[in-house]
Every structure is written in C-alpha cells, then in structure tokens.
Amino acid sequence: MFSFKILIAAAAFVCVSARHILLEDETNYYLLPIEDLEDVEPSEDLVPIRTGRMRRQVQGSVTAKSDGTSGANVRIPLAGGDQNALSAIGSVNFNKDLKMIGQTAGLELDNIKGHSLMLTHSKLPGADRITAAGNVNLFHNDNHNFDANAFAARTMPNAAQAPAFNTYGAGAEYMFKNKVGADVNIVRTPHFDQTDYSAGGKLNLFRGRDSSLDFNAGLVKTVSPYIPKSSWEPNLGFTFKKWF
Template sequence: MFSYKLILGLVLVVSASARYVVFEDPEGESYVVINQAEDEPHFEEDALPDYEHFVQLASPRVRRQTQGTLTLNSDGSSSMGIKVPIEGNDKNVLSALGSFDHNAQLKPSSRSIGLALDNVNGHGLSVVKETIPGMGERLTGAGKLNVFHNDNHDVNAKAFITRNKFDFPDVPNFNTVGGGVDYTFKDKIGASLGMANTPFLDRKDYSAMGNLNVFRNPTTSLDFNAGFKKFETPVFKSNWEPNFGLTFSKTFPNRW
C-alpha cells in the first residue's frame, strides 16, 4: 500500500510542477502535517494526538501564498492539507487551515479546520479543531517561537495543548500538553525532538525525527522524514518504533 502511495506522490510532484508557472520569491518554503489517526483508535495507542500534527504552523518566514501538502506515511496512512492566507501585511499573515486524513485502507479517518497567525520573524500561533468520525473531537492551541535564524541555521521551540472530547458518555474529557525543538541546516537537513504528556492516562509520548529535503524550487518541495516514536504508561512501555514518510508541498500565488 505504501509503495502505491509513494508512486502516486511522485506522479503528483511531476504533474504539479508541469502545470504551474513559477512566480514566487526564490526564498519561499512550505510546511508539513502528520497525522497519525487510525480507523479504529483506542486509548493505548491511537486516541492521543501526535504533537507534530498540530505544531507545524508555517515556514520560518511570513508567507502570503496558498500552500497545499500531501503526506504519505510508512503505515499506509496519508494526509492532505491546505493553508490559505485571508488577511495580512509585511509582518503578519492570518491564514485558514484545513486537512483530510486517511487510514491505510484509504478510508477517511479525520478532518481538521483552523486558523494560523504567522510572523515575519518566524513566530506563530494556531488553533485547530479536529473531528474524528465515531470517536469525538480535539481542539488544539499551539505556538512556535523562532529562537535563532541565519543563512545556515534555524531553531524553533514549539508547544501545544489539546482538549480531547469523546462521543462516549462514560469517557471524560481530558488534556494533552507537549512541545519540542526543531533544527534545520540550510533548509536541507533537519531534526526534531518532541514530548507529549497526558496526565489523565498517565501516558507520555516521545519522538525523535529527521528530515531531508530531496527537491526544492521556488514553489515546490519534496521532503523525506524518518525517525522513531514511543510511549510509556505505568502498565506498558512500547519500544522505539520506526516511522517515515514523504511530503510533497506546493505553493500558489495569491492576488491580494
């Protein structure tokens, strides 16, 4: 299944690059969404959000272009996202967010809508509401602080809080909080560390990921990401499990 999606993703890279003319600033970049939702989630492994799904807010610099992304994951799941600027100036841009996620069987697993505010210095805020059919909703507020940036290095600190609300009457609502640090070298190679905590379940999630930009031009980007994730509870600790995928990103000019 993953091989099929990988081929589909590469076809989209070629076709999208051929259909659109390059109009953008040569320093432009696109952002990534991961999703990790499953068809039948349960508390121990799938009921909690992957923090990376909510804290990827924008490129390090402020943007005024529509951005679309397609992510193919090693477990067969996939995600399609869009970010559309609705208001802004040369320092800040307010954008609308939307995404649709599918499981390994290509069935819809979740959908999200939200708003993101991006600053020219690389800082950002976002609010996202995720709906999971047959399970419930998640409301997430996230923030990003650009700690350091020059021509070679970019360092960001991120944090989020998620309110988990379930459709099941016997399951109370609860919060998940977390954060992480991202590092990128020359917009080509990157690494990130993340941690999330859910006190209600006494569960902690950890991630260590790397990213390699395979291809980039002013409006198109193809990235390979790989790493390891694990979780811990008082009764069970998982091993570090590998996780990898491809993300294709495309920006389009806005006339405003």
C-alpha cells in the same frame, strides 16, 4: 544603469519606510520600492518573489508514511500586513485503507520573524478536539534555523459517560540551509498516564520556486502503565508541498 537604480532604491529603503518588493534574476536578488518599478526595464528573467519567512500563498501538502497512513494539508491566506499573516488551515488524515480517520480546520497567525500561533478544531473517530499551539523562532540566519513549539489540547469524547481529557506537548526543530533538519517532541496525556516521545530527521530532496519534496525518518515510543512493553518504532515518510 540597472545597478545604479538598485543602489538608489536601497538607499531610499533605508531612509524611509517605503513599501517594497523583492525581485530575482538568474544571479541575484534586488530590493526595490514599489513606486520605482515603472523605471525597471521589463525582462522575462526578472520576477517578483516573497520576502521573510512567512508565505502569503496558498499552500498544499501531501504526506505518505511507511505504516500506510497518509494525510493532506492546505493553508489559505486570509489577511496580512508587513509583519503578520492570518491564514485558514485544514487537514485530513487517512488510515492504510484510505479511510478518513480525522479532519481539522482552524486559523494560523504567522509573524515575519518565524513565530506563529494556531487554533484548531479536529473531528476524530468518537471525539472532538480543540488545540491551541505556538511556535517561537529562537535563532535564524542564512544557514541555521532553530524553533521551539508547544501545544495544549482538550479532547471531548462523544460518549456521554466518557470524561474529557487534556494533552500537552512541546518540541524543538533545527534546520540547516533548509536542506537537513532534526526534531524532538514529547507529548503527555495525564488521563491515561501516557507519554509519547519522538525524534526524527528531514532531508530535502527537491526544492523549486513553487514545490518541494522531503524525506522524513524517525523513531516514536509510547510509555504507559497500560502498555507493559514499549519500544522505539521506526517512522518513515515523504512530504510533497506545493505553493500556488
């Protein structure tokens, strides 16, 4: 009886643009129009879950790195529809002595296809920074996800005699089954004739309905005429995420 209702619900969804909800039990996922929920027998094993690749939930994360630095991030949904979601975002960063060395606040617009735009304002030691960033999903299926991203930032030192300067960056990220991933990034600051390179990998150690734990490992390198010798330095860390 329940399977028959699922077929009817699926047909209705294809024929009309009805609002819908995705339900999950122990073995499968079911797509039902909201108006048909009253016909579904209640079950403790049947719960609603989210669709698409954008989350409309409060999300928090904590990152700890091998150099002793750490950070915390939060995302709070503000508004959204079937295709897009607008969220308030914020973060704080700490040095190895747990002294705050930066704080950021802004807005992020996410699309169900994996695209996003972000505008933030950061308070750094001795400076303010405005950053505009974007992410474009280039490919996605059940196993693979490939994104490209870019940003432009304007840093304004607090000292009157220090000029403002720009920083630009771009990168790419690949994920396999939300389990194993890799990314590469390049950041350029013309004012200091400085280029930063990074390459890394990510391994998901745990993923539940409302939390996940990732291990991150990579290499970073800074090239500048003001740095006579530069080499690739390791960068390791863990990131824990929680959805509410």
